[in-house]
Amino acid sequence: MDNVSVVRVFILSGINETNNYRTTLLTFTLLYYCVILFFNISIIMIIILDQHLHEPMYILLCSFCINGLYGTTGFYPKFLLDLLSSSQQISYEGCLLQAFVMYSFACCELSILAVMAYDRYLAICRPLHYHFVMTKRRLSQLICFSWLTPFSLFSINVLLTSRLKLCGSNIDRLFCVNWVIVKLTCYDTDTFSNNITAYFTIFIYLAHGLFITWTYMHMIRTCVKSKDDRLKFMQTCVPYLVSLVTFIVAMLFDLMYMRFGSRDLPQSLKNFIAIEFLLISPVLNPLIYGFKLTKIRNRIVGLIYFKR
Template sequence: MMENVSSVRSFVLSGINETMNYRISIFSLTLLYYCVILFFNISLIAVIITDENLHEPMYILLCSFCINGLYGTTGFYPKFLLDLLSSSQEISYEGCLLQAFVMYSFACCDLSILAVMAYDRYVAICQPLHYHSFMSKRRLCQLVCFSWLTPFCIFSISIILTSTLKLCSSKIQKIFCVNWIIVKLACPDTDTSSNSVFAYLTIFIYVFHGFFIIWTYMHLVRKCAKSKDDRVKFMQTCVPHLISLITFLVVIVFDLMYMRFGSADLPQSLQNFISIEFLLIPPLMNPLIYGFKLTKIRNRILCLVRGGRK
């Protein structure tokens, strides 16, 4: 195990300072929003687990998608809510590295799951006769493990590299910990080249994920253009995936571009909103889109609602 050479033992999250005058209002709204995220994601997971008719690859992957949403938001909202009630917004060195790990692995796990879901739709529509042999329980298990273990392994190494840096500042201009920001706090004489190389390698891996998704949809669109039945299947099962994908890419790319090249002259509250978009929009939008759009899930939810009324 690499020895931690940093003398910094805690960080100050200064991004929250401007919002402290409205902290009770922000706390109430944030708590309500987090409860709504928990409710919709847990509800969708419970519906899929309890209904044997939904024990199909597409729905199992959706279940994994929602579990990842819970994982990522739990890494942010509880700590943020505590900070709103606290007079000092500090986080321990180890806690900061853990939160950075959760944030990065959550975002990249989302993209990995979206790539696996794209492959599932490609096989289902373009090679329907081979679907059940291709998407066997064993293959599904391997794909789910891939979508989770890949980002976990990548960012474990990234965080270990960060933990070896000597830091000369403990002030983070955000409301949560970000690995790239921690690396920027390294002392001038500290070598961060290995962190940069690994960061570019990570970007390459997930850009490849993106190209794979584009490749699958090129085949899907070409196949669906020839058949009315395939077009109906595409509209029912691929449109929610496309909406989730586009939303995820927009908020993540926007955040990354701002973090690397954005201006520090923007109001802190706007900077905070930009930085947490990926924790605000996808975790709530995804279960709503799939819940309303996928017929089997919608019908199951309606049955539960009607049964509850009786």
């Protein structure tokens, strides 16, 4: 078939800058990945094992941490293997899979943040209707939405990319990204379907962003009127806003660089921009929620004193 890529292996050339300090980078990366696993798994297990935490907000936080594990597992094990290897190659199928994981992780993060914003909106702006609206059935539907939406969209994206004819195999990054693979297509290859799907995906997640903005405008307006609501906002919404701002800033830096970035930037800076959302959010999210949410903090403190 003419439209099937003849490229079977990609070269991840972004790692070449690390040749002089690979041992150090390997050590710190392994430790950092272990910290990510420890923090996220700890929050997940605390929520699962404590019946008092089986509430929508904590179940959504559990989903948030699971997504953090999902995304980082798509990057760190392969990156650690690349640091140990003399050649940084990835198979064509493996590259498409990694691109799918990276994109679906990022968009699932935004979908979960949108659902969490809806949950906080109901709790603060419509407290009398909260338990009537946020039932177990509705919560299950929202969690399915937050996972299935990005999975469906990026399954289509990756499927369309797999049909392209490629004329290059060098990826100037530490991991595979769908847009970078599309840029390797031959000049005579039609990428119209890929562009349409990409614009549709952007539209969907812009709508997510507008929805989050709308809910927080209503929450802030409600909290101004009541001291109790202000306290509830500070306890549960500040961690959320920190997660949201951190994630959006990291993603915008990466997207802006991919679309409009200069090739003259140092490779180390380009690498940091590319993996920023995999460095900060997976550690910051369980940390700020663990310390800020009273029930989880009390549970952690109780476990520490119990062990002592």
